[in-house]
Amino acid sequence: QQQVKQSPQSLIVQKGGISIINCAYENTAFDYFPWYQQFPGKGPALLIAIRPDVSEKKEGRFTISFNKSAKQFSLHIMDSQPGDSATYFCAASKETSGSRLTFGEGTQLTVNP
Amino acid sequence: DAGITQSPRHKVTETGTPVTLRCHQTENHRYMYWYRQDPGHGLRLIHYSYGVKDTDKGEVSDGYSVSRSKTEDFLLTLESATSSQTSVYFCAIRENLAGGQSEQFFGPGTRLTVL
Numbered sequence: 001q002q003q004v005k006q007s008p009q010s011l012i013v014q015k016g017g018i019s020i021i022n023c024a025y026e027n028t029a030f031d032y033f034p035w036y037q038q039f040p041g042k043g044p045a046l047l048i049a050i051r052p053d054v055s056e057k058k059e060g061r062f063t064i065s066f067n068k069s070a071k072q073f074s075l076h077i078m079d080s081q082p083g084d085s086a087t088y089f090c091a092a093s094k095e096t097s098g099s100r101l102t103f104g105e106g107t108q109l110t111v112n113p
Numbered sequence: 114d115a116g117i118t119q120s121p122r123h124k125v126t127e128t129g130t131p132v133t134l135r136c137h138q139t140e141n142h143r144y145m146y147w148y149r150q151d152p153g154h155g156l157r158l159i160h161y162s163y164g165v166k167d168t169d170k171g172e173v174s175d176g177y178s179v180s181r182s183k184t185e186d187f188l189l190t191l192e193s194a195t196s197s198q199t200s201v202y203f204c205a206i207r208e209n210l211a212g213g214q215s216e217q218f219f220g221p222g223t224r225l226t227v228l
Contacts, residue, residue, distance in 0.1 A: 004155075006155070032214075032215075034216070034217070036219075041222075042221065042222075043203055043219035043220050043221050043222050044156065044203070044219045045219070046216055046217070046218060049216065051214070089155055089156065091155075091156075095213070095214065095215060098144065098161060098163060098169065099144065099207050099215055099217065100146070100158050100161060100171060101146075101148075101156070101158065101205075101217060102158075102172075103148075103155035103156045103157070104155050105153055105154060105155045106155050
């Protein structure tokens with residue numbers, strides 16, 4: 001049972017454009033929602049994370065939007081750059097339950113120059 | 114890299130052989146995790162540890178065992194490797210932040226091929 005569904009599977013964006021990746025979750029007990037960025041041959045790196053007490057969090061060009069009632073959250077990459085080309089994973093966990101992360105399937109982002 | 118190393122980084126083995134992967138951390142984190150990454154599945158939790166000799170199962174624990182005899186090392190063992198265990202294995206640690214919050218950081222991964 002996939003508790004976190006991520007879309008799209010792949011995304012191609014032009015340099016300077018906005019990349020949007022969406023995730024939906026089922027378990028209402030989840031209280032921590034991170035996004036990870038992964039380059040080929042590397043481990044996932046924490047990019048940005050949000051907790052459900054806020055609806056949006058912004059760090060530089062990266063923004064998470066969170067909709068608790070819809071059980072959805074999304075990553076927006078503004079002014080996308082070729083260096084942003086990577087695989088992005090959303091995840092969710094319940095911090096009082098060992099912080100076991102449940103991941104989405106991943107999105108392969110390509111930013112064309 | 115949160116002081117996490119994994120060894121070996123690459124391994125090719127044959128079906129039926131035992132395999133042990135090692136995760137080592139240098140920052141005395143209490144929680145450690147083993148995930149596997151497969152195309153179309155993201156990362157899935159195999160086992161995790163919340164202290165020395167304290168471990169619990171994740172969502173894909175069948176065929177795997179773990180041990181944690183000291184804080185810095187978390188070992189993942191495949192008792193009898195199968196081709197379905199061909200994957201990339203990632204270790205992670207949980208870093209505690211202020212206010213009871215935490216974040217997970219991942220190691221560089223081990224690519225395991227079972228022939």
